Amino acid sequence: MRVADDRPRTGERAGTAGTTGPLALLGVLLLALNLRAAIAALAPLLPDVRADLHLGSGAAGLLTTLPVLCFGLLSPFAALLGRRVGVESALLAAMLAIVAGSVLRTAPGFWWMIAGTVVIGAGITVGNVLVPSAVKQDFPARQGTVTAFTTAALTGGAAVAAAVAAPLAHTGLGWRGALLLVGVPAAVAAVAWLPRVRRRHVVPVVAVRGASVLRSPVTWALAVFMGMQSLTYYALLAWLPTIVRDAGVSAAGAGWALGLFNLLGISTAVAAPALAARLRRQRGFGVLVAATWGAGLLGLLVAPSLYLLWATVTGLAQGAGIGLALALLVLRAGTPQRARDLSGTVQSVGYLVGSTGPLLVGVLRDRSGGWGLPLGALCVAAVAMAVAAVGAGRDRTV
Template sequence: MLGLGRHGWFTLLGVVLLALNLRAAIVAVPPLLPDLQVDLDLDRGAAGLLTALPVLCFGLLAPFAALLGRRVGVELALFAAMLGIVLGSLTRTLPHAGWLLVGTAIIGAGITVGNVLLPSAVKQHFPGRPGLATGLSTAAMTTGATVAAAVSAPLAYPLGLGWRGSLLALGGFACVAALGWLPQVRRRHHAPAPPPPRSGGRILRSPVTWQLALFMGTQSMLYYTVLTWLPSMLRDQGVAPTRAGAALAVLNLLGIGTALVVPTLAVRRPDQRGLALVVAAGWAAAVLGLLALPTWYLLWTVLAGLAQGASLGLVLTLLVLRARTPGSARQLSGAVQSVGYLLSAAGPVLVGALRDATAGWRVPLAAMAAVTAVMATSALGAGRDRQV
């Protein structure tokens, strides 16, 4: 019907299976954190590393993921990425906290390879229908995160698998993706080498780059911090683990709509400062609501879910709008995302440490509210009609 052919449909299925695993193994952890901390005697700062480590991998390992795709081929690298997620899921169930961190880092490396090379696979295999494959892979990535958040606690508790069994079951789904992708491995497309960076210095010297990096970093910091600690906040209020996991699923699910709508709004105007401030205000309302009226957590979760999708969609759109050429867009995107992910990785760890130091969530939430103020300030520069 869409002109893909039988082989094209099998390839598209493989892409969707890959994308389902690019967030699930991370999002499965937060609903289980309180029990995991007790079992392994982890403080909250160390527990925050379970989300921070994959984000660090996103920032640090992306160039190496691209190099792997050029050396062994995109298809084989993506197959190895799924096996890495399986290996990491097995490793983090071993009976020591150190193995938990090692396994999480392996998972982060596998997901980084998937993040970097899946768009290249889409371009290679679907040159005539990149929109279809990109849309389905984006929806699959969000679906995987939503399902993982919703089922990790029920797998651990009502079904009796425990946190290790739950994480292993969800991480093991990467085996299915590896098998679904296996027929593509023999095709071996190699990722192209990047062009020589002729304007990299100018990119890094531009104030626009750093304003975008700060906007990217703060919105990502807020998302990964809420992703990590929202279930623990709710469980400290007496909310059941399964309901806390369901709230996290709602957070991820609601971002789909705003991630699609906000870019359309952004490209229709030359200046995006007003839109960026509205997005920052949505984050501020969600964080301040959790601070002032925590029993209304469903409302604040809805606001945070809408804000996270909007902020991600906006920052990715700004990376395109602020670049003059395709070459500068690649360099700008690489610089902004590397700096932004490295900055955002500090959020879950610092908020966890603040929770331990103050024995409550008021100070950590106040710190997150301060981050929303920084986000709004950077939005004034990032949203201005200027180009690198």
């Protein structure tokens, strides 16, 4: 393949590439800490929000679905923003959007809640897309390790926000005060990131002439892998408690299952990027993740009484799946600019597909009257994930 000098476009500014100091790392980690927290905090407060705003199930479901739809619909525009104004400035804008959205959610009325949720979703989308580019740019020799750290910050921020939201609300702050406080770390991240915006950067760019990320089969393999991972994750996140309750498990047992599913994913989400960076090819690793998903889904289908075991298996699989997907966005990209564009394309497809998971499973459950068909469909998604992993895990850059 021929390579050519690809001079920085508007917003791709000159300076020193590969800045790997502790302040750079702190800035990236603070960004990642806010990429799920404002969303995760809403779930435990949803009963209070519904009661206060007089919302039905559909409107409440819209509040939880909107951020994922933003991820899918706005990811290409997030990549464009990074191209136009620079990664550093775009990431600062992302944090400010999360702060603004958190403030909007405290205003009275359902539509302010919707507006705030959309603004938060847009800000998080920019962070989702451009943090891999920042990692590629600032930590070229430690991509896997830093991706593991950012994944840990992302999942840890979500876990902490979900854990403290309800207690904060019950201290007298109410759900609005709790949601506002959860947005404060984004303001801290914006202040910490501001010196990165002021500092001029040089990013040496080498690009493949005449090729775009859309024309690369690696891009579409990554998109399918992330799409199937997202679909199975969001579907099980929404329906796992109902699946085990229908099998005769108590509400407390269903809560334990969902807790295991979420908490155990943190460890593998952190470990997967570091492991992927040590491998020349990640095909076998990706197939193993998909096979683990399939084993857990089949277990829920044939032996639901062992629900804690299957919650453990699928929890480990979902963490490894998202960790591997985020790592591959960095590893498969030849330059920080390619990482930006690849991330925008793959996350757009992945999250759009993922947002259909809960609806798909619900429709199949209603049509069939049982969980065999929906769990079987998720097993098919796991097979598609494995096939995509073969292409996404090849030792080839976009």
